[in-house]
Amino acid sequence: MAVRTGAIALSILESQHRMDQLNAAYGEALDAADYDAWIGMFTEDCHYRVVSRENYDQGLPLSIMALEGHGMLRDRVYGITNTLFHSPYYQRHVIGTARILSDDGRTLHATANYAVFRTKPGSVSEVYNVGRYIDRLLHTREGLKLQERICVFDSEMVLNSLIYPV
Amino acid sequence: MAVRTGAIALSILESQHRMDQLNAAYGEALDAADYDAWIGMFTEDCHYRVVSRENYDQGLPLSIMALEGHGMLRDRVYGITNTLFHSPYYQRHVIGTARILSDDGRTLHATANYAVFRTKPGSVSEVYNVGRYIDRLLHTREGLKLQERICVFDSEMVLNSLIYPV
Amino acid sequence: MAVRTGAIALSILESQHRMDQLNAAYGEALDAADYDAWIGMFTEDCHYRVVSRENYDQGLPLSIMALEGHGMLRDRVYGITNTLFHSPYYQRHVIGTARILSDDGRTLHATANYAVFRTKPGSVSEVYNVGRYIDRLLHTREGLKLQERICVFDSEMVLNSLIYPV
């Protein structure tokens, strides 16, 4: 029978639960191409970046996607759904348990490892983009919102194109 | 120091814990080919289906595996262990945090993303089957049991055969 | 609204949180090549082994890496950073929820499934090493420490070399 060894503040378990649920919902939204839900997980003034590990580690500012605020997120979604010709593909996110680096009750910093698998309809699945989320979130009345998500990916050689957010 | 921001009912943390533990145990049972343990995670009257995303999204009823109740699950296990000639392979499940969609204390609805890797003994690992579990569970005296698990997989082109459940 | 169905001792939720956080930190440390942090997660008298499933299942003692205590861990790190010529590569860990098999408040036994992806800088990601952690941990003042971690991997055909711990 388990014995209790040093309490953990409930608030920590709660924040952990919120963060992991956000990541689970985030992956599910993108995998289902539910982009409104995706945008809804960010604050109005958010930053969203997808950047290679080599640029990130060298402190080079270039990303493959760098969006600021809901407006740009919506412009990207419009591109995905209306202007960007591409071969459709499924995404599948598997995201590890988040690590909460700090949480002052207003702002929360966290990271998590992720793997995204790509499958062209009727075809086989492939490892598409693996990396790490580096997040800054706000506690809001509607729960945690991403104020900044930087997707730092190891998979520096992109398999042709990356159309959807990861 | 973390600050508490709006309580979460303990029951939610508990159901989350039960659900994630069930998924962890589920993956471990299949990866260890412990099929009795696998069957034990389902209710007697369960439904278990493995269905491609294309059929599922189009509302077509065909699955690659569609079992109803412990009897059929046992028949499948007998096929795996006694009648289905195949090259043995290892499975390895990595399952994301579950999302609990509803929980009235009796019935619980949840989803989770999964990735299953296949390895033929002495060979390299490959991405085999990735997708999403769509679950309906019952709270029972022995804990949560799967009343229905639908494995909706992206990996529509099966790598030759799929012998074991995913 | 969720209904509470049978309480779970808080200590269980706490140990679960500690264990999953340790695994998340473990993966992050290795993926960032922060080997001091990695060693710090083990007890002085630790055992660390990376062993193929075929050897493990047949009860054969051979590993591909078998280290005993901080000294050997440090010798390995010195090998990685100073003596072992190799092509550098990124690792990315995605680790499933841990299963705590027993926890008496002093010693904790747990397992978890893991997938490690390898990426050579500027190249594509590949499935590198997937398997299962079989752990024995101690509750210490600085939290949980690994007294033994056995990485039992399915990926029996190693993709040339395995330089960094998994």
Added chain:
Amino acid sequence: MNAIPPFEGPEHRWTGEGSSRIPFWAYTDPAIYRRELERFFYGNGHWCYVALEVEIPDPGDFKLSWVGERSVIVVRDRDGSINVVENRCAHRGVRFCRKPKGNARSFVCPYHQWTYKLNGDLAGLPFRHGVKKEDGSVQGGMPADFDLKQHGLARLKVETWNGLVFATFDHTAPPLSEYFGADVVPWLNRIFDGRRLTLLGVNRQRIPGNWKLMMENIKDPYHPGLLHTWFVTFGLWRADQQSRMVMDSHGRHAVMISQRNQGGEAKAVTEGVTSFRKDMTLNDARLLDVVVEPWWQGPTVTMITLFPSVIIQQQVNSLSTRHIVPSGPDSFDFIWTHFGFEDDTEEMTRRRLRQANLFGPAGFVSADDGEVIEFSQDGFRQKGPDGETVCELDGRGVGPADHMVTETLIRGMYGYWRKVMEI
């Protein structure tokens, strides 16, 4: 150094007589495979299966399909007829259609928006006559002699057969009825008699073996009662059953017909058969809750191989087409389309779906067919170009049979193969 014989090419000779010993290189040689594509999938009067009509019920409905390695679009035209056009733009070759299924009024290649009618005709292209400037001068445009008619999508000859859709790049191909032949047609019409079909779904598997091995597998009545425990144990298919092996006059198409018996022990056909399980019973009989359908008129199983591209299955209440899409000498994709009939009761639909557990990539009696095909290719590959299979059960000749203890259908197919391949 003295010349090193390349793996493929002229030194491959089929020395033996007849077609009972198939050389391994017939399954592994890339040059042989390319000739197979040219002669069986793209030419010499052969037809390939591409779809069921029910998959594209309405005008404009299309689906992507395959003829050999070539991607084609199967589309229902405004008038309800079906066109099959190659999915390759006439401008600069782009395989432009990327959605597996959909509905279109026309096809537009995204690169430069050349636009095609549903029958593949080029309807127009941007700036064909150049761009007129304010000063009236014209910039660019296609040459004066550019002829739209010369630049449509490659169009295939199409015929439907009571719900099945076939196509061919060879516009000189004979009508389907002639292609199938008088011996096969009745068995096809037994299933496809004009009833409306219902689509149950599609399953796909990639089998790392030569495409012919799948044709062999379904022309091989010898194996089901041995490899497949369920068949021998539950009497779905075994050597003591009344059965017939039918062939077309060329030996390329075939039908394996049989009538289920009660299974159980039967010295002659179960003794020493390690896959037979005397005491095996199902925990849930619904998996095999067979109900006789009037149109069966006896046979419980008919497996029709329509060379080179499709197998049509009736296994008790389970019905499907199995489309063979080759890709290289050592791999093919196998696409299962399960169907029923519009007048099926809900129970019958549920029954067909339950029995579907026997088939497909996870099927109780089909998963292992994919496996043995993979292992066959492994065997051919490891031996290198020499080596041959031995298909001499029931002799070395070719002819119909009224039993299952024979490899005659396989010999029939390779007899035809040698003729067409000129090998």
Added chain:
Amino acid sequence: MNAIPPFEGPEHRWTGEGSSRIPFWAYTDPAIYRRELERFFYGNGHWCYVALEVEIPDPGDFKLSWVGERSVIVVRDRDGSINVVENRCAHRGVRFCRKPKGNARSFVCPYHQWTYKLNGDLAGLPFRHGVKKEDGSVQGGMPADFDLKQHGLARLKVETWNGLVFATFDHTAPPLSEYFGADVVPWLNRIFDGRRLTLLGVNRQRIPGNWKLMMENIKDPYHPGLLHTWFVTFGLWRADQQSRMVMDSHGRHAVMISQRNQGGEAKAVTEGVTSFRKDMTLNDARLLDVVVEPWWQGPTVTMITLFPSVIIQQQVNSLSTRHIVPSGPDSFDFIWTHFGFEDDTEEMTRRRLRQANLFGPAGFVSADDGEVIEFSQDGFRQKGPDGETVCELDGRGVGPADHMVTETLIRGMYGYWRKVMEI
């Protein structure tokens, strides 16, 4: 059996005149590809792009790069000059340098520690003169006639061009100015006028198509106003703009020059263009917050193709080099290096970075270029060796043009290609 023609080799003939119809085998044949490597990437006086100087600012700084399929080290020597040496040990062939970037005083192959100077000369090797024993006798060592000078790393001829670094294995290659030609040089110098560059970062994509398709794509002024909604809708590139198509005298290099207009509707160039979005506006205008830079002197877009290895992009405020690294006939890696100028304000840097959203593997107007190239290769592959593209917009000849409604630059490139390939 009678001989089976191999897929590649002599039976491939380019029968037609001119260069307006490119046979599919020019994109798929491995033997053609190997000859391309020999003649375009490794010989016949061709130069390849390898780096920006700013990537290796200090003595000893090096980066790995590619010339065709060959790995090379681009390194700044003590005297500030730049060397390019092949990354292959002269002893037993090891591609020994594995760090993508770094700083070195010399290069040491780990296998036996042969040591090379930064210019590739072999500085020494262990036990060259053997090992002396106590008794004074000497064990082993290299032969007396072993000459260090004969065993250096393969050294390439190098030239820099205002911050760009080019190299060639062909030491008889002409100077860069001659290689680029008088018509192209001014456009190159417009961007690279000697200003110091700043490095913004690198993006990489693997495109499963023939490398020439990317050159075509940037020699094709026809597609941007059709494939790329943003270009036509926001007037970044469309047929009603003032533009010029420049070529070098060989037809191998080119510049597409154009000046942005206000976009919106314009019957002649938007009517029936399905990618045009009449009412589309940006939710966040900062994505396209173009600010004219003085050095533009008019043109808002200049796309320079320097055959065979690099494309230099100015698209309004976004600047990059795009390096083509071929790997086999049906795939190449495409490496984008975005840069700015040392005197850029912070705003301008942020602007360049925001506009970078249009380009690269995820770019609003570049992601689909990679996609159509993949689909082109799909189309070539499925058709087999016969089949050809039709590049006859604006005629069948080769020459400069003052508009976009033309495929002349593509014809120019293949005219040159035929000559050099002797096909």
Added chain:
Amino acid sequence: MNAIPPFEGPEHRWTGEGSSRIPFWAYTDPAIYRRELERFFYGNGHWCYVALEVEIPDPGDFKLSWVGERSVIVVRDRDGSINVVENRCAHRGVRFCRKPKGNARSFVCPYHQWTYKLNGDLAGLPFRHGVKKEDGSVQGGMPADFDLKQHGLARLKVETWNGLVFATFDHTAPPLSEYFGADVVPWLNRIFDGRRLTLLGVNRQRIPGNWKLMMENIKDPYHPGLLHTWFVTFGLWRADQQSRMVMDSHGRHAVMISQRNQGGEAKAVTEGVTSFRKDMTLNDARLLDVVVEPWWQGPTVTMITLFPSVIIQQQVNSLSTRHIVPSGPDSFDFIWTHFGFEDDTEEMTRRRLRQANLFGPAGFVSADDGEVIEFSQDGFRQKGPDGETVCELDGRGVGPADHMVTETLIRGMYGYWRKVMEI
């Protein structure tokens, strides 16, 4: 167009004399590789390693192994003798045995249940004599002249050597003692003197390089003291040690023998050796807790290469066989089987296991061997067919040596290779 020379084939000539310069195409050409399989792995009197006897102790015990690219079953027969048969059914080629290890009374191919004895003889097959009907008539069956004896599994010639198992498809091969030769046998018998072995385990790695590179690596006494820090620093292997290089009379097999010294600094062999670490000591000495074993009789290291398929390692207390399984010209699988002796104490077993940290895919002194082999193949590939390695340390001839400063063993192997390959 004028003919394009294919990558492989007759135009490859080894023009130079001797064997000190190995052309890159010897490592990359698929046709060369296929001839290697035929002549070294399947014929010309060569033996291949397949197992240790201790892996299959009891009657019926089998394990899958490889001879070249061919899958074989190594099985202990009822009488305790060992058979090696090819894992390929005589009926239709199926590689039927899929379990890596097991115990069997006979082998049954699942497809049609042809059944083989443990020695590969065909014991029987279902319905060989057809199926008898009630009316007594017989359906099907094999032809009257079908001869079981002609349809067994391919059987290999087998010899064991004090616990090692070797096999060959060439039944005219000489006895092992003759194959190894008088110079090598004593070193083999030093380890394998008839003592019972214990199995510690198996490790596997896939090395993307030509299989010969691994033979070279273990015939190369030059590199260990340079590449491997541990060897030079701890004196496990360095040029100032007493050592001998032994070869068989053909130059195909070899033994590298050396005796450990105390390590540390030694001008002649550590000066300028960048991998030498003057002040390096182990945090945990147990990793290198060497204890002299009586049977060593001096040497602390003996590395035996038995061409073409196996390396036998004694590195202080660590013992293993390393099996080379080629797959194509540019990759091979490398299978390590670590063993000890039945009379080992627990400490000695623990010691062997701790020292195993130096070897295998993660080994302190072996992981980098796999890496440099990969990088060698990278170098060969990028250069294309011309280009050659330079193996001229200690001259250009072939002969034994009493020191390590030599590449004579490599020259010996390629001298033999040229002769057998007739190149």
